[in-house]
Amino acid sequence: MNDSVALLLKELRLPGFVRHYKSLWEKAVEDGWSHTDYLSALCEYEISDRYDRRTHKWKREAQLQTGKTFTEFDVSRLSKNNKTSLAKLQQDMEWSHHADNVLLIGPSGTGKTHIASALGHALIEKGVRCKSFPAIGLVQLLQQAKRDLELMTVMSRLDKYQVIIVDDIGYVKKTDAETHVLFEFIAHRYESGSLIITANQPFSEWDKIFPDSMMTVAAIDRLIHHATIIELEGESYRKKHQLEQIKRKKKETT
Structure with a gap:
């Protein structure tokens, strides 16, 4: 040779x-x-x-957060039902091929972003292409595209990602310009591509995101039609971790 x-x-x-x-x-x-x-x-x-x-x-x-995988996630913090739901999402990822959604709802610091990122890492390892956006960043991208008369082009370009993560949807400002492009994006992805969405607010408070009740109901209806919903509860993990570090340092200095 x-x-x-x-x-x-x-x-x-x-x-x-x-x-x-x-x-x-x-x-x-x-x-x-x-x-x-x-x-x-x-x-x-x-x-x-x-x-x-x-x-x-x-x-x-994909721009997933480094280190936020299931290996680093403390599953013991979850309720029994949430553990079961998350295990199903990990073990059988067919949901990503059927344009099903994952909605992670709960207070700040309860692990929503970590779970979303961990799902992204797991999906890619299974051959599923995905992309993560802060909700505000996605909306800014879509707004610019709409101003350039290229909104459909940009949304179609994002179709190459079977799964798109939208983190912290509640931080989108309640203005016509922002919420309309977000709604158009949700409608575009409906039954054509999966979304993983994290939100601090329960669905009952989503009228703070969209300008009118009809749009709120229509957006939620599309998102939950084929979806796994995980509602997280409890104390902020970040706050708890910070308090533990403070206690540890105090012990070390005494």
């Missing part, structure tokens, strides 16, 4: 083959592999390399 093979493999865009064909050939000769065994092993390396590259690229573009 000579270097011309490497050039051919590069031309074919098979970097996994390029990296491993020599070492695997030596092993194949030593262990008496058939040509099929050798080719199969190379293909496994190529598939693994492609998965790693794709996962790295998709996580970078």
Whole structure:
């Protein structure tokens, strides 16, 4: 085997083959592999390399929060029902292929953003492309697109993401310009792409987000039609963690 093979493999865009064909050939000769065994092993390396590259690229573009995965999440904080719901979302991600939504509702600091980000990481690892936006950032993007007469173009461009995370929807200002583009986005994604939405307010207070009751009802109706709703309760995890750190420091200094 000579270097011309490497050039051919590069031309074919098979970097996994390029990296491993020599070492695997030596092993194949030593262990008496058939040509099929050798080719199969190379293909496994190529598939693994492609998965790693794709996962790295998709996580970078998704802009998920670093470190907020299920490994770092304290599931014991959740109620039994919420644990069951979250386990189902993790184990069977078909919901993301059926344009189902996930709505995380609860006070600040109860883990909504962490769960949303953790779902994003898990989805990408399962080959589902997703993108995370702060709600205000998404609305600003859509407003600019509407001013440029490109709102439908931008929303269609976002369709490449099977799942879009909208974090802190309650922070969107209740103005016609902002809420109308947000409603148009929700309507556009309805039954065509999944949304993971976090909100501090229960649905009964969503009239603070949308300018009139009809729009509020229509938005909620579209979101909950095919959705898993997880309502989080309890003390702010961030506040609790901060108090524990203060107590620990006091003990260390006494």
